[in-house]
Amino acid sequence: MTAPTYSAKDFRSDVKPVWCPGCGDYGVLASIAKAFADLELAPHQTSVVSGIGCSSRIPAYTNTYGFHSIHGRALAVGAGLKLARPDLTVLVAGGDGDGFSIGGNHFIHACRRNVDMTYVVMDNRVYGMTKGQPSPTTEADWDASAMAPPGGTGVTPFHPLAIALASGANFIARAFSGDINGTAALIAEGVRHPGFSFITVMSPCITFREEQRDWKTIVRPTGFPPTSDPAQAARRLMTDDGFNMGVLYRGNRDSFAKPRSTECTIADLDSEFAV
Amino acid sequence: MTAPTYSAKDFRSDVKPVWCPGCGDYGVLASIAKAFADLELAPHQTSVVSGIGCSSRIPAYTNTYGFHSIHGRALAVGAGLKLARPDLTVLVAGGDGDGFSIGGNHFIHACRRNVDMTYVVMDNRVYGMTKGQPSPTTEADWDASAMAPPGGTGVTPFHPLAIALASGANFIARAFSGDINGTAALIAEGVRHPGFSFITVMSPCITFREEQRDWKTIVRPTGFPPTSDPAQAARRLMTDDGFNMGVLYRGNRDSFAKPRSTECTIADLDSEFAV
Amino acid sequence: MTAANMLVDAAAQAGYYALFSRSSGPQIRGGEAAALLRLSAEPITSVDDTFQILLAIDWLNVVRFAAELPLGPDSLILADPAAGEVPEILSRTGARIVDLPMKDLAQSIPGGRPNMIALGVVAALTGLGVEPVAEVLGKSLKKKHADAFEASLAAVRHGAETGQSLDAPCRSLPAPLPRHGGRWTISGNHAAGLGAIRGGIRFCAAYPITPATESLEYLSSALPKIGGVFVQAEDELASINMCIGASFGGDASITATAGPGLALMTEGLGLAVSSETPVVVLDVQRGGPSTGIPTKSEQSDLNIAIYGLHGDAPHLVLAPQSIGDCLFTTQWAVHLAEAMQAPCIVLSDQSLGQSRAVIDPAPASPFFANREIARTPAEGETFKRYALTNTGVSPMPIPGTPGCQYTADGLEHAESGTPSSQASDHSRQLDKRLRKLVLHDYGSHWASIEGEGEIAVITWGSCTGAAREAVNRARADGINAKLIAPRLLYPTLPEQMARALDGVSKILVVEQSHLGQFNRYLRGEYDLPVRPDLLSRPGPLPIRPGEIHARLLAMGK
Amino acid sequence: MTAANMLVDAAAQAGYYALFSRSSGPQIRGGEAAALLRLSAEPITSVDDTFQILLAIDWLNVVRFAAELPLGPDSLILADPAAGEVPEILSRTGARIVDLPMKDLAQSIPGGRPNMIALGVVAALTGLGVEPVAEVLGKSLKKKHADAFEASLAAVRHGAETGQSLDAPCRSLPAPLPRHGGRWTISGNHAAGLGAIRGGIRFCAAYPITPATESLEYLSSALPKIGGVFVQAEDELASINMCIGASFGGDASITATAGPGLALMTEGLGLAVSSETPVVVLDVQRGGPSTGIPTKSEQSDLNIAIYGLHGDAPHLVLAPQSIGDCLFTTQWAVHLAEAMQAPCIVLSDQSLGQSRAVIDPAPASPFFANREIARTPAEGETFKRYALTNTGVSPMPIPGTPGCQYTADGLEHAESGTPSSQASDHSRQLDKRLRKLVLHDYGSHWASIEGEGEIAVITWGSCTGAAREAVNRARADGINAKLIAPRLLYPTLPEQMARALDGVSKILVVEQSHLGQFNRYLRGEYDLPVRPDLLSRPGPLPIRPGEIHARLLAMGK
Numbered sequence A, B: 001m002t003a004p005t006y007s008a009k010d011f012r013s014d015v016k017p018v019w020c021p022g023c024g025d026y027g028v029l030a031s032i033a034k035a036f037a038d039l040e041l042a043p044h045q046t047s048v049v050s051g052i053g054c055s056s057r058i059p060a061y062t063n064t065y066g067f068h069s070i071h072g073r074a075l076a077v078g079a080g081l082k083l084a085r086p087d088l089t090v091l092v093a094g095g096d097g098d099g100f101s102i103g104g105n106h107f108i109h110a111c112r113r114n115v116d117m118t119y120v121v122m123d124n125r126v127y128g129m130t131k132g133q134p135s136p137t138t139e140a141d142w143d144a145s146a147m148a149p150p151g152g153t154g155v156t157p158f159h160p161l162a163i164a165l166a167s168g169a170n171f172i173a174r175a176f177s178g179d180i181n182g183t184a185a186l187i188a189e190g191v192r193h194p195g196f197s198f199i200t201v202m203s204p205c206i207t208f209r210e211e212q213r214d215w216k217t218i219v220r221p222t223g224f225p226p227t228s229d230p231a232q233a234a235r236r237l238m239t240d241d242g243f244n245m246g247v248l249y250r251g252n253r254d255s256f257a258k259p260r261s262t263e264c265t266i267a268d269l270d271s272e273f274a275v
Numbered sequence C, D: 001m002t003a004a005n006m007l008v009d010a011a012a013q014a015g016y017y018a019l020f021s022r023s024s025g026p027q028i029r030g031g032e033a034a035a036l037l038r039l040s041a042e043p044i045t046s047v048d049d050t051f052q053i054l055l056a057i058d059w060l061n062v063v064r065f066a067a068e069l070p071l072g073p074d075s076l077i078l079a080d081p082a083a084g085e086v087p088e089i090l091s092r093t094g095a096r097i098v099d100l101p102m103k104d105l106a107q108s109i110p111g112g113r114p115n116m117i118a119l120g121v122v123a124a125l126t127g128l129g130v131e132p133v134a135e136v137l138g139k140s141l142k143k144k145h146a147d148a149f150e151a152s153l154a155a156v157r158h159g160a161e162t163g164q165s166l167d168a169p170c171r172s173l174p175a176p177l178p179r180h181g182g183r184w185t186i187s188g189n190h191a192a193g194l195g196a197i198r199g200g201i202r203f204c205a206a207y208p209i210t211p212a213t214e215s216l217e218y219l220s221s222a223l224p225k226i227g228g229v230f231v232q233a234e235d236e237l238a239s240i241n242m243c244i245g246a247s248f249g250g251d252a253s254i255t256a257t258a259g260p261g262l263a264l265m266t267e268g269l270g271l272a273v274s275s276e277t278p279v280v281v282l283d284v285q286r287g288g289p290s291t292g293i294p295t296k297s298e299q300s301d302l303n304i305a306i307y308g309l310h311g312d313a314p315h316l317v318l319a320p321q322s323i324g325d326c327l328f329t330t331q332w333a334v335h336l337a338e339a340m341q342a343p344c345i346v347l348s349d350q351s352l353g354q355s356r357a358v359i360d361p362a363p364a365s366p367f368f369a370n371r372e373i374a375r376t377p378a379e380g381e382t383f384k385r386y387a388l389t390n391t392g393v394s395p396m397p398i399p400g401t402p403g404c405q406y407t408a409d410g411l412e413h414a415e416s417g418t419p420s421s422q423a424s425d426h427s428r429q430l431d432k433r434l435r436k437l438v439l440h441d442y443g444s445h446w447a448s449i450e451g452e453g454e455i456a457v458i459t460w461g462s463c464t465g466a467a468r469e470a471v472n473r474a475r476a477d478g479i480n481a482k483l484i485a486p487r488l489l490y491p492t493l494p495e496q497m498a499r500a501l502d503g504v505s506k507i508l509v510v511e512q513s514h515l516g517q518f519n520r521y522l523r524g525e526y527d528l529p530v531r532p533d534l535l536s537r538p539g540p541l542p543i544r545p546g547e548i549h550a551r552l553l554a555m556g557k
């Protein structure tokens, strides 16, 4: 008997998303489901872990072992899960606010620690869920927010990919939510790649950042083949305009895992305290 | 009448440090006092803010407006202070655990936000205060700790300078605590430079990392003149062996400040709610 | 929502008071939503028992919050037959159902929209009339969108005519009371923001979170106008610690958040306690635990606000009792925090924060940030930041003052601020930090105490309005009931409470939490003359005056 | 400290029980430090009222913790005259002062050190004798450092001779009791670690903090041996959430911390409550608030442990009552957390965690992680993760189980786990999450209840030992006193407490906090027959049996 195979549909739940019609996150949901199917995984062997935000609602829309945790902590929950259960495929997902603002510390440490999991950030350069505040990736001059001063915050946006590289991420890619197949392929590659894979997906918030509808006309495949040289990757990322799609870095560090074998009994542990 | 000038001694309090004899942090304390004196500041116009750790004990040993806050939050306290009081010289100080482990998120956001303050990290690649656990900058194979498995954690150490650069820090330098004058000069330059200045000081923990006594024989001045090109700085940092002392990046972003001028009265604010 | 906002404005225009909140389903944008309105000729601080009119343009998944729309046999459901059957959960309330084809009616007006028809119908049924609505429409549309103005006005008129001709008996509003001065329309979140600024707040660092965001939006735009600073922080850990830094620097500081953010702030609040740095935290409570129900109200952060800090960390906790009181209480919070160099948590909630009301303008109050400032010591004297004063308050220097350099510390310390682990320093500083809170004179603001009698309703925060209404009804029934609603929750004032409880032999505690948090707090902190009865329920259903009244009737027998 | 450790080992060797803690000044390394030892032929769970012998090699800044060294007229101060005058704070206790030139005595032995002289003196004065000390020295030194062994032994013998010849009357230890089986020497932090593993913990993510670190060091070395995982996390936010992730994956998980870290974990704990994910947090309490006094003990995290979560978030809080009980209680905590799919906080403290005791080996206990596991549902059935069961416990699948996919959520949810903001789902899930805790059968472990009488001492955690000793003394005085020390602090068990309080007409609450946190908790949560008297004090001075005894004598009059 061969193992059953599953289609993308099998990785979707029947919970209706709360997302606005047209939100980029629908595409990411489709891509994750497709990637899991393409990887010939079974729903019960996969897990999608998230924080809080519009994008972080995604686990409930998948038919996996989902965890919709708390704002900014998805990577910690995901790392704990993967370290405890190396047999599961762990995908962590969320937004730019969740991942780079409140979750920034876990992000840099996840890159460094290099646990074998895949992190998909739906970057819309805004806090969608709380109704449109600037996020770490928001342009310095964006001021269509009740929480930004006229003229914008004036703070240069973050470059999460460059930070990921400097922090030690083992696989770095950029995708666009409108390209479901392309995004699915990058996610699948990230899952296959050992260690911590980081995929930022440009996923428009059509409610608070209507202008992001134009992204579909701007994105383009990166012109370079993936590099595994951090210095080269750093230079490319520092000069990149943010619209090159594809794998930008493919490292070769071993993933962090804890061997689980029993070498002694509880009685042995007890005996350490005996006089 | 000319303003009084102060000597390094005037920036020291009479509280006896709790540090172990021989700890590198004594040198950093001396350097900070010297830098403030060299900058012709007055004690009451300066502030030293820290978190928790051996190194973070430093404010009480200075004669400034000190704040020994909580573990990991020094940069937040410092930013609040500087935004409220642009007239003060704000220096934030602490350890590698305080700044890069628990405080990592504030670190990357401080780099990005670029408030005009100076951050001095006494990096000893260990948690001194809690008796010797690996920190984010600890070598992957260091295992002389009751909290590291034999062979070490296996986790590649962080490169805080590279992360600072990727996150937008405006001034990046490396110093050695044994070189009090050199460190003082770098601190003074960091204070003078607008925006967020980050100075990592290699400061040996002679109790838990005795081998760091050798640092004094290894450190050397960086061979390059400071660059203001992030891509060039990134390449240098990615290939640097960690022992080059001096200014490694000198950016030219404007510092983040909030103008403070009163444009209206409370009655004006009231009137916005009148029917 | 536009139509409901216009109705509120029109009612205010006509001299009425109003209370407006909303309820909606899970969709980020669109989806089912209801505007909940109470209009009155007298000031309103509470929701009513039932709604008189439910007007439905469509039903969508209204069942998701139908429980929040109490109807009764006296209620009227006006529904567009095009939207389908009235859901059973609503129709079985016995409310009278009247067909109102709003979509069709709107189509008969060029550019007309069903919500404007609805607005007209309600204006007619309540007796508000078309005039004030027309005035509001004019203000918002006339200049820029003359066409839309005409169309909307026509639709409103058409709706009003339809309303008048409906066979739909409905209590009309009485004539408005004569007005003294103007009126305000304001939400609790805006009121808190304005109160903060009135109190002297000049710094805010915060991280957005529902349902506190509007306070932050307000402060982010108002503070810079008044010479203050607003920063959006990377998280709540940064927010509270930035505020502490700014306050150390001399600026009265505030942050606002909700439960999950407050949880992240407790370590920082402990630092504020120990280093004696004033700071105000506005917590706009929502359904808990964890992420809970972000858009709905609950009073379940009482525990964390009072007891959520590690160690012995006495501080201030206040709670506003109405939308308008969000202003006074937040202003007072700033004053108290600054006077006692301690953190102060203000426990508002979603039902106060996100509801909009027509109220009388907030009078000026004398409470302003007024820190006891240390000056340069005389020659030969040394400055002691944590001096053991009688009041417990030790003068605090503004950095920049020559000769007062010290290090603020979260480690236990001697009077100078130097860290100390000695038992004597520890107990002296603990005593001092408690003393300053209990010796302060809080005046009569510590609680609303109304009426006399053997039965006391003890409640707090947003339940106060409903409890007041219930006590008044009970008194009208001849029951000797009184209301005790502490605005100051922490520290506790045993003498004042004992005085308030003088002669009380029955107590009803009213609160909106599942565990009865307020009841346990009262029992633990106060010597109550009797074991209280408890009326407690989690959110999102508000506790309505009728429920409290019913309990009082039973107790009064 | 080496000498003191050897003395403990020697006492254990000779069949005695011992309790060893230390106190020191602020220096990171070196500086003044004292080893505090109690030896006895019977099991010890409490410090004594005064020290019999204070032996000082030097004084340094001993005043910094002199208050922690209670002496009386019966005490003996053995001091090296070379170290200078006995500090006044010690000499004024009336203790007898005897000169003991340890440095000189040491110099007369080649390679001899003053601490070995001291060890010999104490061995002689207590009647322990040189033999067991020699045995311990042999074990630790003989093989590798034969020279050092000889020198040390000679110094110990020289010290013992000196001791015997001293005119220093001192109670000798009685003969040891006959031994059944071996003895252990263990600290509370190690005991908690071992208890965790016995209970089935196989995952720990944590961040170092004083005074919890030794628990983590233990787990980091022991867990991998037993097939478990230890990770040092970047901070406490990561620790608790990694544990939640691992537990969701099926591993029983623990983290350990102290107050500041616990403050950072409360948001995560709320997630564990709402998502019903078991997790254990060991909080080794230290002086608070804020950074406080990291190296000293206090019982002031009770408030945050019970009430520190936002929203209505019922969970489990336990407290061990002795060093050995750290093992049992932590093991039980794992069992309870897993059985009820809830977070469980174990409130140890510095005085338990960092003290080392000679105890009887911990017996096996039946409490093990035993989660109710969901299996693949039958064809046509759908799995409901948060099903409303009678017990309140809903079977939880291990990821990897076909057909049980669901999403764990911190948002309020329906039985399926799908987010819901409906009042009915909210109240049903709140009820369920409370029900599972209150319906559980905690057996007799919930409290130590000892003795009978009208006077009850109610205490908890590390105060239990002193309270027990005081109750026993009072009973010997003919006072009918009983001890009630709940090991389960939350949820509360009203019926069991009522039974324990049956016949009680006077209550003395004993605790080590400034605000009387436990007293307020008891009053708020339980119906006490009488307003309790309170014996409460912050750290670092422990509450000693004699103080409690004195209060009982006064109450018994």
Ligand SMILES: Cc1ncc(C[n+]2csc(CCOP(=O)(O)OP(=O)(O)O)c2C)c(N)n1
Pocket (backbone or CB within 6 Å): A052, A053, A054, A055, A056, A070, A071, A094, A095, A096, A097, A098, A099, A122, A124, A126, A127, A128, A129, A130, A135, A205, C207, C208, C209, C210, C236, C260, C261, C264, C291
């Ligand atoms: C501790 C905490 N702070 C704040 C919030 C409020 N909050 C919810 S989602 C969110 C931002 C979401 O932004 P992002 O991650 O970019 O997701 P998006 O909605 O844009 O997809 C915030 C601030 C929260 N839930 N918890």
Ligand SMILES: Cc1ncc(C[n+]2csc(CCOP(=O)(O)OP(=O)(O)O)c2C)c(N)n1
Pocket (backbone or CB within 6 Å): B052, B053, B054, B055, B056, B071, B094, B095, B096, B097, B098, B099, B122, B124, B126, B127, B128, B129, B130, B135, B205, D207, D208, D209, D210, D236, D260, D261, D264, D291
């Ligand atoms: C919230 C919190 N977690 C943990 C600790 C314990 N702690 C104190 S200092 C420290 C690490 C200090 O390391 P580092 O910053 O490198 O300073 P060093 O002592 O090496 O100078 C830790 C973990 C704490 N005080 N607060």
Ligand code: SF4
Pocket (backbone or CB within 6 Å): A018, A019, A020, A022, A023, A024, A025, A054, A055, A124, A128, A129, A204, A205, A206, A207, A208, C028, C029
């Ligand atoms: S608000 Fe933006 S991010 Fe959120 S669901 Fe709508 S479109 Fe998507």
Ligand code: SF4
Pocket (backbone or CB within 6 Å): B018, B019, B020, B022, B023, B024, B025, B054, B055, B124, B128, B129, B204, B205, B206, B207, B208, D028, D029
């Ligand atoms: S432990 Fe290390 S870092 Fe701490 S004071 Fe001693 S030498 Fe310095």
Ligand SMILES: [Mg+2]
Pocket (backbone or CB within 6 Å): A053, A095, A096, A097, A122, A123, A124, A125, A126, A127, A128, A135
């Ligand atoms: Mg976003």
Ligand SMILES: [Mg+2]
Pocket (backbone or CB within 6 Å): B053, B095, B096, B097, B122, B123, B124, B125, B126, B127, B128, B135
């Ligand atoms: Mg360090």
